Amino acid sequence: MTTLMNRTGSTMTVGDAFTRVFGPTATVRFEAFDGSATGPVEAPLHLELRSKRGLDYLLTAPSTLGLARAYLQGDLVLEPIDEGNPYDVLRYIEDNLAPSRPSLRELPELARFFRMYRPQIHEIPKEETPSQLRRMARGFTHGRARDAEAIHHHYDVSNRFYELLLGPSMAYTCAVYPTLDATLEEAQEEKFDLVCRKLELRPGMRLLDVGCGWGGMVRHAVLHYGVTAIGVTLSQEQASWGAERMAREGLDDRGDIRHGDYRDVAEGGFDAVSSIGLTEHIGVANYPAYFRFLRGKLLEGGRLLNHCITRPDNQHPGIPSRGFINRYVFPDGGLTGSGDIVTAMEDQGFEVRHHENLREHYAMTTRDWSNNLSANWDAAVAEAGLNVARVWGLYLAGSRLSFERNRIQLHQVLASKTTELGESGFGLRPTWGS
Structure with missing residues (x-):
């Protein structure tokens, strides 16, 4: 010894x-x-x-x-x-x-x-992104180049890997479980439908979905609510997959999945905007500019649904630069409490009409993603490599534990671009059900 x-x-x-x-x-x-x-x-x-x-x-x-x-x-x-x-x-x-x-x-x-x-400094695993200080050489935090690189790191693993992980829905955001025994696919369908109901989408409306991922929200809104929609994502892999599916199902004449920065969307006059899982990537300091931009895309009386991971308080925004999540999963990501999100939306002229926490639903979602990864482990390793698969195993299981123990939450905040005369477009009571 x-x-x-x-x-x-x-x-x-x-x-x-x-x-x-x-x-x-x-x-x-x-x-x-x-x-x-x-x-x-x-x-x-x-x-x-x-x-x-x-x-x-x-x-x-x-x-x-x-x-x-x-x-x-x-x-x-x-x-x-x-x-x-x-x-x-x-x-x-x-x-x-x-x-x-x-x-x-x-x-x-x-x-x-x-x-x-005398501990020594060793080479870090190649799956780990450089420190915050070293990433400064690649541009300022949440500049366009840094944002594109961060999204590439997380989302461009491979579409096949995500198919193994997410299942047929290819939805990589918190699902909404209508019952405790609902399947992941049923819950993802319910999530997209809940967003559509909250936005009160109707045939002929125009929807902008920022951070659209593989196009699940665009597809659901076009197929089931008769809208025309634009979805935009910084991931080329996502955009290609989503556009191909829309074309294969004959929906591409009403649903446009684009590769690009949401800030480059030139069109305006939308009836509704959905932001599902994008706010985590833009940086807390950029919330005012973000919500100001989205408000500018809406018609008067239009609605915004913002869906994102949050902290249980508003005291400690951001993610430590030395932490596992920042270095392996979400480079440059940042979280804060739902109160900061509501404040930023209201300060940019939105009227917040509804606000709910879906924390337990995200614990169940990450549980089902983890089960998918475990069931497809050999195929996932063959597709992305052992260490990438291990990172995802740690990340999803750790996230589930954090949602269960209220270290992180998931909030949907629904708001209106209310007119100067006070017309919000909302009735006396919510119409979207539970």
């Missing part, structure tokens, strides 16, 4: 350090590359740290980022684990492996261990 000698002559193994940090009663079995081990052999979860590089990742980025690096590089092994749906593992770690507070007597020994171990 390899040990490290500190200046007082005492020794500490990696297993000893683990026990100091997480306490002697942690119900996890931990084994390290130096031959040390701790925790009950019969524990339901075994962690194996296979190399010094893995420990270096943990010490140089002591957060979810360091854990992700070690896991993706194969330096940290968790058993048993369903890599397509590691929800049970993440929940168990959260509930049973919280860092304890070392005693004053233990702190100096831990400090000597970390100092004498």
Whole structure:
């Protein structure tokens, strides 16, 4: 067994350090590359740290980022684990492996261990985006070039990969489950229909769908509500897939799926605008300009439905630049509370008419996406590579846990471009049902 000698002559193994940090009663079995081990052999979860590089990742980025690096590089092994749906593992770690507070007597020994171990900086996994500072060389945050690059990183994995993950709907936003036993496809259909009902779409109306993804909202509104619609996405993969489907179903004369920046949409005079899952990408500081632009696209009395992930408070906007989500999933993404969204909309002249939280629905949606990924794991790995598939497994399972435990939420905010005479276009009570 390899040990490290500190200046007082005492020794500490990696297993000893683990026990100091997480306490002697942690119900996890931990084994390290130096031959040390701790925790009950019969524990339901075994962690194996296979190399010094893995420990270096943990010490140089002591957060979810360091854990992700070690896991993706194969330096940290968790058993048993369903890599397509590691929800049970993440929940168990959260509930049973919280860092304890070392005693004053233990702190100096831990400090000597970390100092004498001399952690090194290693190459990061290729799936990780550069730090916020390094990305500045590619343009300012939420400039057009940076936005296009961020969307490419997340959405242009491959359309086949997303088909395996999302299922036939190809809808990558929170579904709305009409019943607890509804399927994912039923719930996605209900989501699009709920948005249409809230916007009170009718034949002959014109809809603008910004951040349209693979065109699910455009298709549903054209097919079931008789509107003409424009959808726009920064992802070339999404636009090509969506446009091909519209053409195949004979809907392309009324539904136009475009590749481009929503800010480049020249048309105006829309009866309704839907924004489903785009606000997370534009940056909290850009909300005023965003809602001002969308309001300018609407006719008087027109409606906007904004659907996006939110925080449960309005105190901490943004996503930490060192976190797993920012570096692996949503580069330059940002969240804040629904109150900030409502404020920004109202400050740009919208009258907010309805506001609801669909948090539990997103927990169920990510659960079903995780189940799809697990069921199609071999095909997903063959399509996108092992590490990309692992990133998605962690991301979806972690998101489910965060929605369940109210660390993040999903809000729909419905608003009107009310006229100067106070005509909102709304009746006395909501007409769209539950």
